[in-house]
Amino acid sequence: MHYNFYPGPSKIYPQVGGYFQEAMALGILERNHRSEAFQELFSTTKSLLKSKLNIPLDYEIVVVSSATECWEIITQSFIQHESYHFFNGAFGEKWWNYTQKIHPEAKKVSCRLDENPSLQMVDKNAELLAFTHNETSNGAVIAESFQKLVRSQFPNSLIAYDATSSMAGYEFDWDSGDIWYASVQKCFGLPAGMALMIVGPKAIRRAKEVDERDHYNSFNFILKNALNNQTHHTPNIANIFLLNRLMQNVENISAIHKNLKKRKEQLYRGLSKLEKLSPLIQFDKFQSDTVFCLKGEKEVILKLKEEAEKEGFILGNGYGEWKETTIRIANFPAISNQDYIDLINFLLRFDKMN
Numbered sequence: 001m002h003y004n005f006y007p008g009p010s011k012i013y014p015q016v017g018g019y020f021q022e023a024m025a026l027g028i029l030e031r032n033h034r035s036e037a038f039q040e041l042f043s044t045t046k047s048l049l050k051s052k053l054n055i056p057l058d059y060e061i062v063v064v065s066s067a068t069e070c071w072e073i074i075t076q077s078f079i080q081h082e083s084y085h086f087f088n089g090a091f092g093e094k095w096w097n098y099t100q101k102i103h104p105e106a107k108k109v110s111c112r113l114d115e116n117p118s119l120q121m122v123d124k125n126a127e128l129l130a131f132t133h134n135e136t137s138n139g140a141v142i143a144e145s146f147q148k149l150v151r152s153q154f155p156n157s158l159i160a161y162d163a164t165s166s167m168a169g170y171e172f173d174w175d176s177g178d179i180w181y182a183s184v185q186k187c188f189g190l191p192a193g194m195a196l197m198i199v200g201p202k203a204i205r206r207a208k209e210v211d212e213r214d215h216y217n218s219f220n221f222i223l224k225n226a227l228n229n230q231t232h233h234t235p236n237i238a239n240i241f242l243l244n245r246l247m248q249n250v251e252n253i254s255a256i257h258k259n260l261k262k263r264k265e266q267l268y269r270g271l272s273k274l275e276k277l278s279p280l281i282q283f284d285k286f287q288s289d290t291v292f293c294l295k296g297e298k299e300v301i302l303k304l305k306e307e308a309e310k311e312g313f314i315l316g317n318g319y320g321e322w323k324e325t326t327i328r329i330a331n332f333p334a335i336s337n338q339d340y341i342d343l344i345n346f347l348l349r350f351d352k353m354n
């Protein structure tokens, strides 16, 4: 018996095996990506995503290879001079790093775990503000009230969210961002090798003004293909198919998010009884609903990992500066409610035993 709580790559929805077989039987994986069969698949997948994730109709969806690629696409195609990167963990910092290689003026604004990022030094007409919606390395989230504040304070700037470990789990206020992206091997519960970029009208206009066309993955070229239900290179057709079938079968995002919040409450209630483990992030408002990070003494964490492995629980290792003093637990929709109950009971047993 395996329980997979790793925050990426993560638990894959069990029904995906059947979808794979269906794709083989249909022959769709062998079809050209300019064929009508593919265009039909891509088009219905986008409609299903919009309907299940409540994405506004005037946002466009494109598929690319990874979240890492999105860092570069955004830098190339939406930024000419300077962007502002807000972060308190490893993924946000990496985004800033990649941006800086192309635009050395990219600014960083680091913040602590239990606070909103500071907007004080940000130019009113900044080109782009970059946030990691859900910092997978430490379980910090950007509060929705803050997202709305940023939108209202920066009506002239583009706002971009890395939502790799929250998209398909969180019900977003999409209008508070112009660019959202996620690779699918985390919260979506699919195999690795594809990412989605969801782009609003303001960002689309801005990309046209910037008019960057030097790369195979220049955004305007990607979008032009997507508007014709094609892709700029042969895509991961298998993953598009799996996504299509998954979106047909999952509940609306609002129900999914509600269930994840309920599990979060259960877990933190269980945690409050533990002596040796506590949340890395104190305030509910900054604690992610989809990735939990628990801290403890080095020896406790080591022992916990050993015991977890013995009992068949795959937990996430700590990351970066929290490597040895934390564990991470994914709260992704592909994980069943029963697995959660079993995990909480395991943690309670561990705490008593050791």
Ligand SMILES: *Cc1c(COP(=O)(O)O)cnc(C)c1O
Residues within 6 Å of the ligand: 008, 065, 066, 067, 068, 069, 091, 132, 134, 135, 136, 137, 162, 163, 164, 165, 183, 184, 186, 195
């Ligand atoms: C995993 C992760 C990435 C990198 O995703 P890839 O698909 O490997 O490029 C980027 N940002 C966040 C927040 C992540 O969790």
